[in-house]
Amino acid sequence: MERRRQARGERRMAEILDAAADAFAELGYEKASTNAIAARAGISPGSLYQFFPSKEAVASALAGRFVADMRAAHGSAFGEADVAGMDLDELLDRVVDPLVAFNLANPGFKALFARPDMPSALAESSRPIQAAMLGQVESILDARVPGLAPADRARSARVLVRVFQAMTPLVAAAPEEERPAEVAELKRVLKGYLTSLSA
Template sequence: MTERPRRRQARGEQRMAEILTAAAEVFARSGYEAATTNAIAAEAGISPGSLYQFFANKEAIARALADRFVTRMRAAHEAAFTGSDPADLSLPELLDRVIDPIIEFNLANPGFKALFARPDMPAGLAEAARPIQEALFARVTAIVAVRAPALSPAERALTARVLIQVFQAMVPLIIAAPPEERPLLTTELKHLLGRYLAPLT
């Protein structure tokens, strides 16, 4: 008796994942404002009515995508830091460990930049983006605390905000560059952040 509901639940979860993947592609291609639920449904190969069985509107899809992106970003950073302590790494090694996974994450998730890595985020996305921003801020603040223990909590928070703003300003440039230019731009980003951090640490 329980196998059939489980199969239906698994099919439902798979369909939701397919809709989110399709939405990420549509958001990346068209931008959040121009994207429509009809276009997302077409990308997913389903009818708009089927989409509405899972998501009430475009903002609900964006919020679900935010949850997916938070999970993937945390997994990328956990993998990057497994087996190492930020305090034991040189500054260049630390920047490699922090920056490379986020660049790879953005390349692997094109819808992320279209939704959450933009200075003019629509008001409807602000709430959905909060978990991503909090996760990134917590990670960077923790690293600053390890590397610059003499800084006060307020100074750590300020340093983290500056690092994140500089990083977010450069990421779209790196992602939009031809593949052969991305390593050079990524290296320049690391040099920039390293010059800012070095006197503090």
């Protein structure tokens, strides 16, 4: 079902995803109309549909690109060093800072991944990264809190991811000089919870 793409077409697709990320960030998924996305990309509505069969497909492709970008930029920082022995503050710095930076650098990201009411195909696209993040967090938990039962570990991982997702918009919305303080609070929440788990 794949059609032959020209180099120009590949470029167009990237431009469309850029425009979609912009529009999603500024307007949210629902209010970012396909015509508006096309206009931001400097093309006609019809041209958008030369490359993506639906609005959902655009979002899905954008989600895929976010996943790839995140893996490329920060994937290694997640699970490589000796998590078990590291100072808790340092561990939090190593995990939280790159993720916060990615969220700030990609404002459209949260519109696609931090939503409770997502279109089904969109939820499907975001499942890999959700699962990956949960898995990484679970492996960290496994190293830091060895006595945890699997069900409790899974639940705690969900809690940690959820707290991060909830706090990130607070960080992004804060004026720039307030951000370090907001990030510190995010880490404080996570640290308090992790400390409580170890006790």
